[in-house]
Amino acid sequence: MAHDHHHDHDHDGDGHEHDDAYDDEREQEDAESDLRRRVALSQVRQYGDPVLRMRANEVEAFDDELARLAERMIALMHDADGVGLAATQVGILRRLFVFHHDGADRVLVNPVITASAGPEEVDEEGCLSLGPVRVPVERPVEVTIEGRDAGGEPVTLELEGLPARVVQHELDHLDGTLIIDRTDPASRREALSRLRPRLILSR
Numbered sequence: 622m623a624h625d626h627h628h629d630h631d632h633d634g635d636g637h638e639h640d641d642a643y644d645d646e647r648e649q650e651d652a653e654s655d656l657r658r659r660v661a662l663s664q665v666r667q668y669g670d671p672v673l674r675m676r677a678n679e680v681e682a683f684d685d686e687l688a689r690l691a692e693r694m695i696a697l698m699h700d701a702d703g704v705g706l707a708a709t710q711v712g713i714l715r716r717l718f719v720f721h722h723d724g725a726d727r728v729l730v731n732p733v734i735t736a737s738a739g740p741e742e743v744d745e746e747g748c749l750s751l752g753p754v755r756v757p758v759e760r761p762v763e764v765t766i767e768g769r770d771a772g773g774e775p776v777t778l779e780l781e782g783l784p785a786r787v788v789q790h791e792l793d794h795l796d797g798t799l800i801i802d803r804t805d806p807a808s809r810r811e812a813l814s815r816l817r818p819r820l821i822l823s824r
């Protein structure tokens with residue numbers, strides 16, 4: 622799932638109080654993180670790629686390869702400025718995703734939502750596989766999700782609000798479901814009209 626982009630500084634000020642060296646440094650940092658983000662996004666499958674529509678398979682072996690995959694996905698998620706990333710988004714049809722929660726990176730393997738509660742709430746979601754598209758999606762506010770960590774240990778998380786939304790979004794990916802499938806028809810139409818020109822350009 623994609624992060625909101627709010628830059629906390631602007632370059633429209635009158636310039637009198639600006640420290641030019643500081644500004645240059647900030648601009649360089651911005652350029653570097655922008656480049657890192659674009660490189661990371663180039664490794665994330667984009668809308669139109671059939672793998673995004675496939676159902677991922679249960680993980681059976683909790684081996685070093687799985688641990689390395691999880692580490693790679695965590696690094697990619699951070700570089701791409703995301704809050705969650707599913708294995709299908711990197712072209713791997715295995716049931717695992719990573720997400721950032723409470724200041725920590727988490728891996729959930731073979732995740733299952735075992736309970737949901739609270740009202741359904743509508744909020745805007747973006748996706749690392751859907752470029753600039755953001756659409757309203759209705760989801761339960763609270764979920765209990767169970768699975769295993771990368772080492773095979775059982776994990777149960779009771780989540781509320783944004784993290785609950787993130788895990789539902791990522792779990793959808795493992796079933797080939799995207800946010801454009803869960804939004805209202807008008808938002809879906811608008812999203813598709815934004816996605817189509819990207820497809821043509823990428824061919």
Ligand SMILES: [Zn+2]
Pocket residue numbers: 622623747748749750790794
């Ligand atoms: Zn997504």
